[in-house]
Amino acid sequence: MPRVSQDHLDARRSQILDGARSCFARHGYEGATVRRLEDATGLSRGAIFHHFRDKESLFLALAEDDARRMAEVVARQGLVQVMRDLLAGEGDGPDHPAHWLGTRLEVSRRLRTDPEFRARWAERSQALTDATRERLRRQHDAGNLRDDIDVDVLTAFLELVLEGLVSHLAMGLPADDLGPVLDLVEESVRRHRRSG
């Protein structure tokens, strides 16, 4: 029996994640049945659960994937840019990030009531917090950030606004007027240069 190459395993893993993401986005967490996951990925349940222990692990792998991709944007351009990208993705298509992000809201009850699930979730979101804090520290050292407020507070502030934006988009609320709001958010963490 030939050894399966790492490339092949990685490709298969990506195929599963992509299909699962759109399946969760379309049907929600509960609605993403094993049958639908098979349809969406084009793979058998045996193949899917060879790579991921169960549906929960698959879901958390997607959350981790999100956090890592957002962290990459954060490192280069900051968390407000992540928010601008989310806003720019606005529209009605089934691939709009709101559909997937909305699925995250649907598991809020589970997150609130199941400490183990919450811990696994938090672990997987940590990359984003770390990247945000790291970026703010660098901005601070470069003199671009206000220095009267702790970097941890600024990190928590930006994350709270991101959570609000995710919730807002996931609920399908009008978002065309949020650009200037993000400008205000960005300005709120910057050093205030006195003009007068």
Added chain:
Amino acid sequence: MPRVSQDHLDARRSQILDGARSCFARHGYEGATVRRLEDATGLSRGAIFHHFRDKESLFLALAEDDARRMAEVVARQGLVQVMRDLLAGEGDGPDHPAHWLGTRLEVSRRLRTDPEFRARWAERSQALTDATRERLRRQHDAGNLRDDIDVDVLTAFLELVLEGLVSHLAMGLPADDLGPVLDLVEESVRRHRRSG
């Protein structure tokens, strides 16, 4: 047959709303079955649906009730105070507002995909937006607010942070460090007095 007094009707309506709120908080929107709503309110389905057309209308009446109560706090103390009150309610008890507010997140898919439901929801939340804008206008006229940013943008900013806080609490994420974040939010809409 004696005429039922308005007081009696109002009391009955409150009884239904109180029971339904805790039922939704405990079991979620889907989990709040008619049987459970009967148990929680101590009333028959006939009595409940005499006052509210259906479960959706009951749910939206609670959203309206929230918006009105928050609007009262906003009128006196502003939207940041509403957020501080939410934070202060933190804890693990079943009556914590996070449990009820979490139920609102669970309907996000429905809000996103059902324009009629979204319109009914928006109509019922309008009181809060109106109160926030009104309060900010008064603060602006009193010279307490920054005047370089439109009041509508400041309103949307505060509402976005509130959405983030609701989501954060509903997910059971740690919130003990959010006080200073709300200070920053408050300061971001205030007039900046130059100290130097």
